[in-house]
Amino acid sequence: MNSLLALAGTTSLLGARPGTASFEQLEERIPGFGVLQNFFKSWLGVDLTTVLTAAALMGAASSGVRTIQASGSKVYWWIIRFLTASISIAGKDRLNREVLNWLGAHVLTTKGTRVLTAHSETIQTDAWHHRRVLERNDYHHEKRVPVQYLPTFGATWFIHGRNLFMVRRILTTSSHYKSAWGNQTPDEYSGAPQGDEPLVVMCLGRSVEPIKKFLDSCRVFADKQREAFVTVRASKARSYEESWDTTILRPLRPLETVHFDEKIKAELVADLENYLDPSTRKFYNGRGIPYRRGYLFYGPPGTGKTSLSLALAGMFGLELYLLHVPSVSDDRSLEKLFAALPPRCMVLLEDIDAVGIKRRPGKSDDSDDEKDDKDSDSEEERNLPSSRCTLAGLLNVLDGVASQEGRIVLMTSNFAEKLDKALVRPGRVDRIIYLGNISPRSSELMFMRMYSRNDEGQAPAGTVAKIPEAELTQLALSFSKEIPDEVLTPAQLQGYLLNYREAPVEAAANIRAWVAEERRIMDAAKEKARKAAEKRRKRRRENKLKAYAKMASQMGNGLGSDAELEALERRVQNEKMKRHLQAQKKNEPQKTNGKTQVKAPVTAVGKRPLPGNAASTNGVQETRTTVPSRESAAERVLAGNAASTNGIQETQKETDDNGEARGSESTAQETEKTVGDPSSPLESLSNGDKITAEKTES
Numbered sequence: 223m224n225s226l227l228a229l230a231g232t233t234s235l236l237g238a239r240p241g242t243a244s245f246e247q248l249e250e251r252i253p254g255f256g257v258l259q260n261f262f263k264s265w266l267g268v269d270l271t272t273v274l275t276a277a278a279l280m281g282a283a284s285s286g287v288r289t290i291q292a293s294g295s296k297v298y299w300w301i302i303r304f305l306t307a308s309i310s311i312a313g314k315d316r317l318n319r320e321v322l323n324w325l326g327a328h329v330l331t332t333k334g335t336r337v338l339t340a341h342s343e344t345i346q347t348d349a350w351h352h353r354r355v356l357e358r359n360d361y362h363h364e365k366r367v368p369v370q371y372l373p374t375f376g377a378t379w380f381i382h383g384r385n386l387f388m389v390r391r392i393l394t395t396s397s398h399y400k401s402a403w404g405n406q407t408p409d410e411y412s413g414a415p416q417g418d419e420p421l422v423v424m425c426l427g428r429s430v431e432p433i434k435k436f437l438d439s440c441r442v443f444a445d446k447q448r449e450a451f452v453t454v455r456a457s458k459a460r461s462y463e464e465s466w467d468t469t470i471l472r473p474l475r476p477l478e479t480v481h482f483d484e485k486i487k488a489e490l491v492a493d494l495e496n497y498l499d500p501s502t503r504k505f506y507n508g509r510g511i512p513y514r515r516g517y518l519f520y521g522p523p524g525t526g527k528t529s530l531s532l533a534l535a536g537m538f539g540l541e542l543y544l545l546h547v548p549s550v551s552d553d554r555s556l557e558k559l560f561a562a563l564p565p566r567c568m569v570l571l572e573d574i575d576a577v578g579i580k581r582r583p584g585k586s587d588d589s590d591d592e593k594d595d596k597d598s599d600s601e602e603e604r605n606l607p608s609s610r611c612t613l614a615g616l617l618n619v620l621d622g623v624a625s626q627e628g629r630i631v632l633m634t635s636n637f638a639e640k641l642d643k644a645l646v647r648p649g650r651v652d653r654i655i656y657l658g659n660i661s662p663r664s665s666e667l668m669f670m671r672m673y674s675r676n677d678e679g680q681a682p683a684g685t686v687a688k689i690p691e692a693e694l695t696q697l698a699l700s701f702s703k704e705i706p707d708e709v710l711t712p713a714q715l716q717g718y719l720l721n722y723r724e725a726p727v728e729a730a731a732n733i734r735a736w737v738a739e740e741r742r743i744m745d746a747a748k749e750k751a752r753k754a755a756e757k758r759r760k761r762r763r764e765n766k767l768k769a770y771a772k773m774a775s776q777m778g779n780g781l782g783s784d785a786e787l788e789a790l791e792r793r794v795q796n797e798k799m800k801r802h803l804q805a806q807k808k809n810e811p812q813k814t815n816g817k818t819q820v821k822a823p824v825t826a827v828g829k830r831p832l833p834g835n836a837a838s839t840n841g842v843q844e845t846r847t848t849v850p851s852r853e854s855a856a857e858r859v860l861a862g863n864a865a866s867t868n869g870i871q872e873t874q875k876e877t878d879d880n881g882e883a884r885g886s887e888s889t890a891q892e893t894e895k896t897v898g899d900p901s902s903p904l905e906s907l908s909n910g911d912k913i914t915a916e917k918t919e920s
């Protein structure tokens with residue numbers, strides 16, 4: 223048809239009559255044209271050439287209109303470009319959301335805009351939602367996610383700072399719904415924004431400065447909305463492109479509500495203040511020291527590690543970036559996440575011992591016995607998700623070349639002694655703080671916090687309001703006297719107090735019985751765990767003996783009795799240790815006057831002037847002085863040594879029996895060296911130095 227029209231347009235067909243040159247030309251180009259012409263003429267009385275000519279003219283007219291439209295549009299955009307300035311914002315950028323929120327609060331409501339879009343799902347993470355819930359204190363309202371109204375596609379006009387602005391929310395393919403009306407339906411009636419639409423902010427004038435100011439106002443407004451909250455941003459789980467995606471707003475938690483040693487708390491705050499002081503950055507930069515700070519909070523579960531992190535983020539007005547390492551797909555993604563951090567923020571790596579990152583191969587110094595102990599102690603470890611990030615990758619983002627400056631890394635751990643030494647070395651972790659079980663003093667403060675007036679002077683509801691403050695103080699004191707030092711976790715005690723939310727008198731009266739019951743339950747649980755561990759150890763031992771028996775029978779030397787197999791096992795253990803030490807000797811051969819000198823382990827962390835070196839009475843002890851209730855690796859090694867010293871003697875006897883001479887003296891030396899070779903960072907913090915020094919002297 224097009225070719226026909228073209229032909230009709232190019233050849234003047236008005237005079238194309240049979241027998242004329244034009245008609246013959248047409249007949250030649252379109253075989254059968256004459257027949258069609260006759261058919262139309264005789265049956266419909268219509269001249270086909272006239273019809274075609276009219277169609278050609280119409281086509282030409284419409285293409286002319288299109289050309290005019292295109293030129294008009296070009297002129298329009300040229301004028302727009304000439305007269306306006308603009309800034310576009312990507313759909314996923316946080317600023318995008320902040321601009322929309324600003325428009326929602328300042329333009330849509332005042333202008334009475336009639337075409338809007340509504341959200342009710344992801345909104346709960348926004349400050350305005352929390353504010354409304356807090357303000358209304360309306361339980362039923364809170365059950366339903368409130369609706370927020372925002373600009374839809376297209377342009378929103380408004381005046382800001384005496385400048386005329388237009389914000390365009392641009393349609394993306396994902397947000398467009400093709401209606402039955404095709405492209406005729408305006409965007410706002412044929413689709414709904416998905417939240418990832420880019421924005422273009424335009425302003426009449428030839429400078430972008432007014433737009434920058436406007437964007438600043440949007441940010442200030444968003445910050446104000448968030449004032450009473452800590453913004454927690456979490457890494458997006460398992461996606462192709464890792465990003466800091468989810469934003470959760472948590473109400474501010476005052477640091478006073480996290481109870482632990484007041485001295486250590488004050489030192490921690492002072493340390494952070496000092497780090498965040500602008501002069502510190504200059505100091506670091508001037509001396510070529512990477513401007514970074516790392517903290518490790520460790521202790522049993524429920525002692526306030528996460529609460530402390532949130533409280534610190536709130537106190538310093540920093541955003542808390544929550545990194546869930548097991549859900550990061552690989553080291554590159556981890557790097558990307560760290561690279562996307564703002565210059566000043568806190569990154570929280572929770573339960574860093576449990577993220578499934580393996581120690582670097584070949585770096586583990588654990589003996590078999592130690593491994594056995596660890597196995598038996600950490601049943602839950604078997605169920606850990608295994609991260610695809612490597613330790614090297616993690617170390618690199620924390621303190622490598624790729625690592626960003628300015629941020630604060632907080633790590634929490636229940637078993638800090640399991641952490642790789644490299645992870646907690648200075649530069650990655652500059653302060654280690656132990657959060658322990660609750661002390662009587664902290665329990666008194668917790669009691670007061672639960673029942674006294676809040677910051678706004680409002681008393682708690684119900685009967686509590688009628689109790690005078692002096693009486694509450696007395697109750698708190700008598701309550702705290704019943705709390706054994708360092709036995710219960712703060713979380714446990716908080717749970718108890720919540721059961722008596724409006725009855726402080728009863729809480730104080732019943733505490734003794736509750737503590738006794740809790741102790742009984744905890745003792746029973748410990749005993750059960752001990753028995754289970756014992757059983758596992760026994761089973762493993764039996765399995766080992768069976769394996770040795772099999773080995774022995776394969777060797778055909780007639781060994782078979784339990785005593786013989788145990789002797790064989792000891793020999794194998796000793797041999798393993800000997801080889802291990804020989805391998806080590808190769809790495810650090812230092813012989814002076816024939817005496818082996820054992821190199822002191824790297825104790826940078828332990829030697830740092832950490833706060834509160836003395837054991838604390840308030841539930842917090844500094845790492846160096848307190849190792850959590852679990853037996854430390856050094857203790858285990860020491861215990862292992864005692865056993866292996868016996869083992870050596872017995873082995874000596876056994877080997878004599880077997881006619882194999884073996885120097886017990888050298889074995890003893892080797893054993894001592896093992897002691898000075900701590901396998902965990904906390905060993906280097908606590909016992910490593912001392913033990914090594916003593917052994918070296920001997």
Ligand SMILES: Nc1ncnc2c1ncn2[C@@H]1O[C@H](COP(=O)(O)OP(=O)(O)OP(=O)(O)O)[C@@H](O)[C@H]1O
Pocket residue numbers: 479480481482522523524525526527528529530634635636712713714716
């Ligand atoms: N030291 C503390 N002071 C006040 N409240 C505490 C303290 N420790 C724990 N809590 C309370 O116990 C609960 C759990 O605390 P949190 O999650 O901070 O402990 P955690 O040490 O991080 O535990 P986990 O190791 O299991 O993650 C919170 O509700 C918190 O209010």
